[in-house]
Amino acid sequence: MEQLMRDFFLFLSKNKTLTKLAKKYGLRFGASRFVAGETIEQAVEVIKQLNKKGLAVTVDYLGEFVDNEKEANEMANHCIEAIQAIGREKLNSQLSLKMTSMGLDISDDLVMRNMRRILEMAKEHGVFVTIDMEDYSRCQKTLDIFKQLKKEYDNVGTVLQAYLYRTEADIEDLKDYRPNLRLVKGAYKESPEVAFPDKKDVDDNFKKIIKMHLLNGNYTAVATHDDAIIEYTKQLVKEYNIPNDQFEFQMLYGIRPERQEQLVREGYTMRVYVPYGTDWYGYFMRRLAERPANVAFVLKGVLRK
Numbered sequence: 001m002e003q004l005m006r007d008f009f010l011f012l013s014k015n016k017t018l019t020k021l022a023k024k025y026g027l028r029f030g031a032s033r034f035v036a037g038e039t040i041e042q043a044v045e046v047i048k049q050l051n052k053k054g055l056a057v058t059v060d061y062l063g064e065f066v067d068n069e070k071e072a073n074e075m076a077n078h079c080i081e082a083i084q085a086i087g088r089e090k091l092n093s094q095l096s097l098k099m100t101s102m103g104l105d106i107s108d109d110l111v112m113r114n115m116r117r118i119l120e121m122a123k124e125h126g127v128f129v130t131i132d133m134e135d136y137s138r139c140q141k142t143l144d145i146f147k148q149l150k151k152e153y154d155n156v157g158t159v160l161q162a163y164l165y166r167t168e169a170d171i172e173d174l175k176d177y178r179p180n181l182r183l184v185k186g187a188y189k190e191s192p193e194v195a196f197p198d199k200k201d202v203d204d205n206f207k208k209i210i211k212m213h214l215l216n217g218n219y220t221a222v223a224t225h226d227d228a229i230i231e232y233t234k235q236l237v238k239e240y241n242i243p244n245d246q247f248e249f250q251m252l253y254g255i256r257p258e259r260q261e262q263l264v265r266e267g268y269t270m271r272v273y274v275p276y277g278t279d280w281y282g283y284f285m286r287r288l289a290e291r292p293a294n295v296a297f298v299l300k301g302v303l304r305k
């Protein structure tokens, strides 16, 4: 049943008509629990509140699968606006973005131009930029672009997904770039030909790649809400004397906020991924796919109205 619901919401997440309708009608159905607002001003207020609690942030202007140049350029402008706001308001925040919103599906030239514009501005304001990882079909291209950009800029990192068979090899392949990587389980629907179908295998691989990347001496962001993975990381860094400034934990805005604050109290860097913008639909559907309790929360909200 859980798998069926997961597949259903992942299927819905790709629906273009619903994506357009969602943009038009604004944040609905309890999405504001997971999305900080539709404007940069609203996002800034949320970031300030999180920073006050000792939580670091990575802010994301929502958008993906852009199919025309004009929109890709506008998306990049929004990212630049967010970087300027981080600088102006002196926020403890990085930036996250999706390459398909920068023109990945349109042309290499376009995506590189937009990424360089963003990274120049980010460099000026001392802001680190993480390139989110999307579905498997874009993985190789995303990593190729990341490698190219990493030769030109220090302030860029990306994400690897534990559910992919290829990820262990990618950790090795990227090692010499000394990359700051966010490690996650993976949020898209993938075929068993490319990804572990069983949760247990994903969890085992997650632990394996966390260990590899940390022991390679590279900065590691462990992005998960899973206590078992968090405990594993804590034990590992203790066992190998890995300093607190070589890793951090990350969670999504609106998910396990008490646990986020608890990790700060324990002395760890805890970064919250804060999405904002009008293109909230796909992101929201992936959160519903992850956890039946999130669906129950939304249904309660809808029924109360």
Ligand code: FAD
Residues within 6 Å of the ligand: 131, 132, 133, 134, 159, 161, 182, 184, 185, 186, 187, 188, 223, 224, 225, 226, 227, 250, 251, 252, 255, 256, 272, 273, 290, 291
């Ligand atoms: P899950 O297997 O979903 O959850 C494990 C356990 O965590 C649950 O059994 C439960 O005990 C606990 N838990 C989870 N949610 C709750 C809750 N609401 N309340 C209480 N307990 C809970 N995916 C990508 O594919 N690409 C990306 O670029 C990407 N970036 C991400 C950035 C961040 C900061 C984070 C946190 C996730 C990102 N993801 C990304 C999503 C990720 O791949 C997973 O889909 C998502 O994090 C869910 O996996 P999980 O590790 O939290 O574990």
